[in-house]
Amino acid sequence: MSPPRYExxxxxxxxxxxxxxxxxxxxxxxxxxxxxxxxxxxxxxxQDLRKALHMHHGSNFxxxxxxxxxxxxxxxxxxxxxxxxxxxxxxxxRVPNIxxxxxxxxxxxxAVILIPGSLAALFIPRACSYYTVTRRMKRMSLLAPVLxxxxxxxxxxxxxxxxxxxxxxxxxxxxxLILALVILLAPFIMGFAEEMRM
Amino acid sequence: xxxxxxxxxxxxxxxxxxxVVYADRDxxxxxxxxxxxxxxxxxxxxxxxALQEGKEKKPEKFEELQTLININDINTAEYNKVPSxxxxxxGNKTLTRNDEFxxxxxxxxxxxxxxxxxMYLYLEIQEPRENAFKVINPVAQIIQINxxxxxxxxxxxxxxxxxxxxxxxxxxxxxxxxxxxxSDGQYTWHSENLTLNVTNQEPLISDINISSISKPxxxxxxxxEANITDLDGDNVNVTLHILDEYGREKDNSTQIIxxxxxxxxxGNKYFKKSDAGKSFQYYYTYGDGMATNKTxxxxxxxFRKRVTLFVQNPTVIPNDHNQFWWDNYNFTVxxxxxxxxxxIARVTLFTNTKAHPWKYVDSKDxxxxxxxxxxxxxxxxxxxxxxxxxxxxxxxxxEPDQNDEVYTExxxxxxxxxxLVKYEAISIIGxxxxxILIALALVLSxxxxxxxxx
Numbered sequence: 001m002s003p004p005r006y007e008x009x010x011x012x013x014x015x016x017x018x019x020x021x022x023x024x025x026x027x028x029x030x031x032x033x034x035x036x037x038x039x040x041x042x043x044x045x046x047q048d049l050r051k052a053l054h055m056h057h058g059s060n061f062x063x064x065x066x067x068x069x070x071x072x073x074x075x076x077x078x079x080x081x082x083x084x085x086x087x088x089x090x091x092x093x094r095v096p097n098i099x100x101x102x103x104x105x106x107x108x109x110x111a112v113i114l115i116p117g118s119l120a121a122l123f124i125p126r127a128c129s130y131y132t133v134t135r136r137m138k139r140m141s142l143l144a145p146v147l148x149x150x151x152x153x154x155x156x157x158x159x160x161x162x163x164x165x166x167x168x169x170x171x172x173x174x175x176x177l178i179l180a181l182v183i184l185l186a187p188f189i190m191g192f193a194e195e196m197r198m
Numbered sequence: 199x200x201x202x203x204x205x206x207x208x209x210x211x212x213x214x215x216x217x218v219v220y221a222d223r224d225x226x227x228x229x230x231x232x233x234x235x236x237x238x239x240x241x242x243x244x245x246x247x248a249l250q251e252g253k254e255k256k257p258e259k260f261e262e263l264q265t266l267i268n269i270n271d272i273n274t275a276e277y278n279k280v281p282s283x284x285x286x287x288x289g290n291k292t293l294t295r296n297d298e299f300x301x302x303x304x305x306x307x308x309x310x311x312x313x314x315x316x317m318y319l320y321l322e323i324q325e326p327r328e329n330a331f332k333v334i335n336p337v338a339q340i341i342q343i344n345x346x347x348x349x350x351x352x353x354x355x356x357x358x359x360x361x362x363x364x365x366x367x368x369x370x371x372x373x374x375x376x377x378x379x380x381s382d383g384q385y386t387w388h389s390e391n392l393t394l395n396v397t398n399q400e401p402l403i404s405d406i407n408i409s410s411i412s413k414p415x416x417x418x419x420x421x422x423e424a425n426i427t428d429l430d431g432d433n434v435n436v437t438l439h440i441l442d443e444y445g446r447e448k449d450n451s452t453q454i455i456x457x458x459x460x461x462x463x464x465g466n467k468y469f470k471k472s473d474a475g476k477s478f479q480y481y482y483t484y485g486d487g488m489a490t491n492k493t494x495x496x497x498x499x500x501f502r503k504r505v506t507l508f509v510q511n512p513t514v515i516p517n518d519h520n521q522f523w524w525d526n527y528n529f530t531v532x533x534x535x536x537x538x539x540x541x542i543a544r545v546t547l548f549t550n551t552k553a554h555p556w557k558y559v560d561s562k563d564x565x566x567x568x569x570x571x572x573x574x575x576x577x578x579x580x581x582x583x584x585x586x587x588x589x590x591x592x593x594x595x596x597e598p599d600q601n602d603e604v605y606t607e608x609x610x611x612x613x614x615x616x617x618l619v620k621y622e623a624i625s626i627i628g629x630x631x632x633x634i635l636i637a638l639a640l641v642l643s644x645x646x647x648x649x650x651x652x
Contacts, residue, residue, distance in 0.1 A: 062651045066643035067636075074635055083618065093618050096553070096583035100524070102620070102627050106634040113638050121646040129651070145636075152632055157623035163586075163616040 007086050007170070014076075014178055021185035024192035025127060031195045053130040061138050065125050068144035068184055070117035072177070074109045075148045078155035079173045083162045092159075105156060124184075131191035144180040151176040277313050282306035282352075283389035285321075285378045292395040294430045295365045295488075303339070303378045303389070304356040307346055314343035314353075315382040321359045322379050322388075326372030326396070333379070335361040366432075371398040371488055400489040401428035403436070403482055408465070408498045415598070416474045416501045420465030424482060424493075431457040432486035438463045441479040441495065448478070465499070474504030505597040506536045507543060507566060512593055512608045517576075521612060523585050524620040529559075529575040531593045531606065535566040542566075544596040547575045551614075553583035556592075586616040 032053070036044050044052070057065075082092045082105075098104040133141075154173030158166060182189075253260040284304040293299065303319055318338040322331035339357040346353035365374065374396050378389035409421040428434045434455045442448040449468045453461045461482075469478075477500040483492040512531040535541045546561040559579040564571070573593075580589070592607035599606070621627040 056651075059647055059652070062647040063640070063643045066646050067639045070639040070642060071635070074639075093582050093585075096581045099618070100581040100583075103631055103634065105619075106631040109631070109635040110638055113635070113642055117639070117642065118646075121642065122650065125646075125651060149632065149636065152635070153623050153628075156619070156628050156631065160617075160619040160621060160623050160628065162618045 005086065007080070007174075010174055010178075011080065014174075014181065017178060017181055017185065021188045024185075024188045028131070028188065028192040028195050031192075035195075050130065055129060055132070057129065057133050057138070061133065061141065062125050064141055064145065065128065065184070066121045068141065068148060068180065069120045069124055070113045071145055071148035071152070072180055072184060073116050073120065074112045075151040075155065075173070075177050075180070077108070077112050078105075078152055078159075079170070079177060082155050082159045085158075085162065085165060105159075109152075128187050131187040132194070133187050137186055137190070140183055140186065144183045147176040147180040147183070151180070278308040279385055281308065281317070281380065281387060283378050283380050283387055285376060285389045285392045287376075287392065287394065291393070292397060293365070294397055294399070295368050295371065296431050298364050301359045301362055301376065302356055303359070303380075304354060305341055305380060306352045306354045307341075308353070311343055311346075311353075314346075315384070316343060317341040317355075318381045318383070319357055320379040320381075321362060322377050323362070324375040324377075325368065326370045326374060331375070331377065335359055338381075365396045368396055369488060371396045398432075398486065398488050399429040400491065401426060401432065401434040401484055401486050403427075403484050403491075403493055406482065406493060406496060408480075408496075410465070410499060413502050414499055416469045416471060416504065417466060417598075420469075420499055422463040422465055422480065423460060425458075425460050426455040426484065427458050428455075428486050430486065434484055434486050436461045436482055436484045439481050439483065440468050441481070443476050443478065445479070445495075469501070471504060474501050476501055505541045505543070507541075507595060507597050507599045508534045508536050508570075509593070509595065509599040509606050512591075512606050514591060514608070514610060520615050520617075522615045522617055522620065523580040523582055524578065526576050526578045527580075529577065529591055529593075530572050532570050532572050533564065533566055533595070534570045535568055536600065538568060540565050540567050541597065545573050546594045547577065547579075548592050548594065549579040550590040550592075551580065551584040551587050553581075553587070559591075580614055582618055584614050585618060586613050588613045 029049075033044070033049065036049070080086055081090065084091050084093060092104070092108055093099045098107050101107070151173045154169045154176070157169050158173070249260070252263070282305070284306075286302050286304070288300045288302075289297065301321060303321070305317055305319070307314060307317065309315075318340055320338055321334045323334050324331045339359065341355045341357065346355045362376075368374070372395070374394045376392040376394065380387045380389075403424050403426055405423065405425040407423045409419075409423055411418055414420055422438050424436070426434050426436055434457075435452055436455060437450055437452040438461070439450045440448045451463055451468075453463070455461060477497070479495050479497055481493045481495045483490060485491065510532050513529075515528045515530070517526040517528065529547055531545070533543070533545070542563050543566055544561060544563050547559040548556045549559055550556045557579060559577050560575050562573070562575075564573050579591075588609070588611055590607060590609040592605050594605040596604070598604055
């Protein structure tokens with residue numbers, strides 16, 4: 001059995017980061033709940049706790065945050081599923097009607113934004129609203145779409161030069177993608193870390 | 199009979215003689231001295247007298263004698279020369295030629311077995327419009343003397359004739375007369391006539407048609423079709439007669455349909471190159487062996503004029519030497535009309551790749567003269583699924599070429615370039631794609647922010 005491709009290993013690493021974010025969020029909720037139970041001596045319902053924790057981070061932050069999550073999904077699909085390099089049987093060029101068009105990439109991206117992007121936009125910013133997002137974090141979040149646009153351009157470049165393969169662009173695309181992911185998960189991870197200190 | 203009487207008398211005589219020689223003196227015999235003297239001459243008068251006396255004087259003895267010598271007389275009848283003959287048929291007496299039936303002959307022989315003779319039976323037929331009977335079974339059916347069944351006081355026997363079970367071979371319909379001829383070797387008898395009415399339903403033809411493309415060439419597929427119905431189920435001979443442009447019979451062909459069916463004559467074998475541009479007609483004759491009919495003369499086919507193109511040098515030149523899938527390719531073929539004058543030919547281009555087998559690309563009508571002309575198709579027939587594959591292409595034309603073919607095909611060994619995306623990342627289209635994405639993401643974000651997070 002041949003060892004998994006380098007890109008697959010990195011995909012696993014990215015999934016671990018994502019799982020870490022989910023674990024942080026779950027851990028945060030458990031710890032908050034238990035903390036309140038201990039200090040107040042009563043069980044607080046989930047609804048009440050959500051209401052109590054909810055804070056509005058501002059329209060600009062929310063918009064950028066939702067945009068970033070949408071672009072993150074697009075950048076991920078482009079990086080892994082555009083060329084036959086990683087998944088030879090499952091890639092964008094398996095749909096020649098779309099791939100042969102000049103704006104086929106935009107069509108693929110639009111499909112990603114509209115279907116999984118909408119689901120992400122419905123749930124992730126709501127989850128983020130239970131965390132404290134500092135000004136510094138908000139400024140940092142502005143970096144996420146920039147990093148993701150860089151990643152998307154890297155992927156488009158890899159597609160346009162295919163069958164030539166350029167590892168630099170792939171690595172750059174991956175680094176920018178995972179950095180953006182870390183930035184977008186930062187409120188969850190930081191919030192959990194903060195809660196751990198208490 | 200006479201012989202039996204004689205024998206009886208002789209017997210009585212011998213008995214009397216014995217009585218004369220050895221009997222006691224109860225029966226008086228004249229000339230007793232002579233009998234002793236050895237004279238044994240027969241005297242019938244004496245015998246008769248002795249018997250008469252014996253009857254009167256010794257009736258018991260006479261009766262005993264009578265019982266002793268009583269032999270019944272055998273009264274043999276005279277040979278009866280008139281047997282009774284009958285002929286019957288199963289089913290209706292009005293029948294079609296293909297109706298199956300059984301002919302049964304019955305013979306009633308009045309003669310007792312000891313004087314019967316074998317009976318030889320022949321079935322005779324008188325066909326419509328014929329004046330004489332003819333024998334159907336050359337080998338006679340035989341009723342042996344012991345093959346009679348005693349029924350209702352009659353000796354009867356019957357035979358069937360497997361030689362005649364239908365009138366399928368009858369050439370004319372109408373009344374058919376059957377009779378039985380019986381012979382005992384010495385005498386011959388005939389039965390009464392059995393008259394059958396044999397009918398025929400003439401075959402019908404319908405749905406006469408020529409199946410072909412609208413203006414066929416002489417070598418295109420042409421099928422002459424017609425439906426045949428014969429309600430009697432007869433074999434119907436259907437003959438297609440093809441008439442040339444002057445109404446003369448050019449060719450004909452026959453098919454046989456049993457009862458109901460469709461005739462299909464493949465027309466191509468009747469025509470050759472020289473028939474191009476000519477009009478033909480046809481009709482059918484059809485008959486079931488008794489009635490033969492013919493259809494009206496039908497028009498068709500009218501062939502297109504023969505045009506022979508000269509085709510050469512099919513080739514392709516990609517607009518870009520890299521041969522990308524998104525490039526235009528200039529497919530060309532040189533063509534001319536080999537005859538004088540102009541001809542309009544339809545030329546169609548097809549390309550063949552693994553992902554798109556023999557894909558139609560384009561088609562055009564071209565006017566061809568005796569001058570060679572290049573017919574171009576500058577087209578982009580490929581898509582991204584064809585990358586890194588070789589391809590083939592063919593020009594198909596509406597008229598045959600110098601090889602009597604209607605297409606020419608070329609395999610192109612150089613594969614299509616493996617490059618997938620036809621623009622650079624930093625290009626109007628590349629950046630345009632990303633801008634569309636950003637705009638869409640932003641619009642969606644604003645929508646969600648306003649709708650769900652305020």
